[in-house]
Amino acid sequence: MMRRQVLVTGVSSGLGRAIAAELDEAGFDVWGTVRTEADAAALRRDGDRIRPVLLELTDPESVERAAGRLRSSGPLYAVINNAGAAVPTPLEHADPAMITELLATNVVGPLRLTQELLPALRQARHSYGDARVIFVGSLITAVPLPLFGPYALTKHALVGLTDSLRAELAPERIRVSLIEPGVFATRIWLRAHDQVLRLPRHRSDDRYRALLDAAPTVALLAHRYGADPAAMAAAVARALTRSAPPARQFVPGHARLVAAATRLLPTRVLDAGAAALGTDRGAAGLRALARRLLRLRRARGARQAARDRAREAARA
């Protein structure tokens, strides 16, 4: 049987890379978007079967070119709108031009791409009985988080977008899902870490100092202790292979738990937690947590090494 074609955006790293590899493994013919020739060459060099397509989501012509390339390759069973970015900053200091660009990356570009790919998705619907569209959102739609306002507004937009698109395309059996990841260990957190360090820290009011002091630690913790992207890849693969994909799903377990808890807790409790991050005490608490997690990880590593040595000695 012919492998069904699917497109994953943002496969240069992180979740997109893991999703593309998992779908290839699951028997799909995977196209993956990257932004540079160097990343396209790296994909080819890695011996992956993933076929690179150049795509810059903020550039309408680039979106049109990438979609045209896909349309000329026959039926497309699924598009996974994974590529995305985050720019942490207090909303008070957020440059509107930056917000427009972030919306283009996380919302308008992915919508434009999906619009352009609908003819190829409709072809797949005729060949296979249905077709799929997945948007990658974020757990941030369930949790109020200071500094992540620009990112949160784009991911909240995806909730509305997917709700309407799901209803509009359901009669054609083009099924739309929103998968909202919790904290995964990817480069997005290292980028956030560096971006926070580059923010002007001492404006005249100095109002956000504690928050800006805590943010790099939070980003490093997320990068170090985030979930394995394989869990996200598995969820996407399930959403493509199940007869009834989820309309909206938080992934992995910790995200489902947090989302459920935030539905039960009163907003003022959540707000108090979020606001505490912006205090000196909150920042100190986070640093203490980071040190504790680090010690736990080192102790676990040392115990494992001791067990390995004992096993080696027993074998010798």
Ligand SMILES: NC(=O)c1ccc[n+]([C@@H]2O[C@H](COP(=O)([O-])OP(=O)(O)OC[C@H]3O[C@@H](n4cnc5c(N)ncnc54)[C@H](OP(=O)(O)O)[C@@H]3O)[C@@H](O)[C@H]2O)c1
């Ligand atoms: N990791 C998490 O904890 C987490 C949590 C919630 C949601 N998410 C979402 O998961 C998705 C994947 O993120 P990730 O964690 O895997 O981050 P990542 O490692 O930084 O990957 C992001 C991908 O998107 C691409 N990209 C960024 N801006 C783009 C643009 N304007 N046009 C085209 N491609 C662009 C990047 O390409 P370059 O390499 O060229 O920059 C990269 O391939 C994002 O939508 C993110 O919001 C992640």
